[in-house]
Amino acid sequence: MSAADVPAGELLSGELTLTGRITTASNATFLGAIGDTPVVYKPVAGEAPLWDFPAGTLARREVAASLVSEALGWDIVPRTWLRDGPFGEGMVQLWQEEDPAQDAVDLFPMEEVPASGRLPVLEGEDEDGRRLVLAHEDTPALRRMAVFDVIVNNADRKGAHILAMPGGHRHGVDHGITFHTEDKLRTVLWGWLGEELNSEERDGVGRVLEALGGKLAPELGGLVSLEEVDALVERCAHLLEEGRFPAPSGQAFAFPWPLL
Template sequence: MPAPDLVNGELKLTGRIKTASNATFLGSIGGAVVVYKPVAGEHPLWDFPDGNLANREVAAYLVSQVFGWNIVPRTWLRDGPMGEGMVQLWQEPDPAQSAVDLVAADAVPATGWRRVLDGRDNRERMVTLIHEDSAALRRMAVFDAVVNNADRKGDHILAMPDGHRHGVDHGLTFHVEHKLRTVLWGCLGDAFSTGELEGIDRVSAQLAGDLGDTLAGLLKEEEVAALAVRCARLRSEARFPAPSGGMSPVPWPLF
């Protein structure tokens, strides 16, 4: 059976994902299951341009491709039942796995996990936010720092059955101001590995070539320039950055 034409094939809606903050639908193109976020369903934000979140999702996918780590599932722009929007191949996570978790403060595993922060739950019990101590989440944290991800919630990390981790929901990225809000602070201050530095180098190099040309059609000129500056700064510091500024360093809700 030939592969479906994901760009021009009929996009049929099969359901709505009601937990999303913007209009988000489940659909199919041929035999492929997809997520569809129409631009018309984007809620205005005070700090991001209106009608531009879909572009940022596609830009994040393109940067992910250059990193070469398969973080963001295939994502593209196309027309649909509610107009132009972002379409992304659906990924079915393993419900038995969690890459990020909230546990009792006295129950943090001794190995295999990184502590992010401590707090109290709605019953005033001490709890700790943790994430896997894994190469996959380190790479995702590098990616988030590069694209300036303002919304890396725990449920935006999909734990796949084969152990791979996908990141989704990248509409709040590429702002010119520091906006990094993430649950992946567990590696704060650690030196980047050789492979992580090489990934940043690939993005920097491609910004002067095909990647930069393509992003120019999706983002503002100053946003692409800020991306290049972030790459250069991260490469120079060569370690996971710390939170900065007066805003919360984690998104809310966390999941």
């Protein structure tokens, strides 16, 4: 039985033991296990305060993002839920073992950017004055993630928040700063800017809108504010109306930091 098939009851009530800590994360993030199932645990008590997001809401935003992912039907966010743990209530997510030989997003010397299969999104220089290009894959899996980021208003799509899985699938993680009512989209996935959505992408956004007309809206309302749920509906409807990947808006920086 794979980790994704573990019964919900076991994941919600089984003992959560900690096995390590991810020290590079800005918020307290632990590796753990529920029985034989490896997980990531982010307690609410370990969240660093942010000036533009209400305190103590990041774990719930991660769960809300997973619900939108489920509605899209593209398996972007690994199975994620709220439960108690050694440091109190927090977000728990199934651990994903990515393929270290793959990089969905990377920095290349300008003369080494692949001629095909990669989309450049940003140019710059390193400390030695060498010209570098940030480029990401041009794949359906990553396009779908870019659509997901638009509708959840992801303010932190770093390269490291994209897990390159064996076989070509791509998981997105770290969705604690999403769903703001103001435009906060900061991402490294700008390679399709202005391109039309394909039929699969439009159908996915349509499924989210349909789900919001049913049980998804009240489920999200228990995790984020009602104003943020309304803003999600508006973003989905606007994306379908425009029918293309949006450009950055306003004066805010369009990329997260660090990029990778």
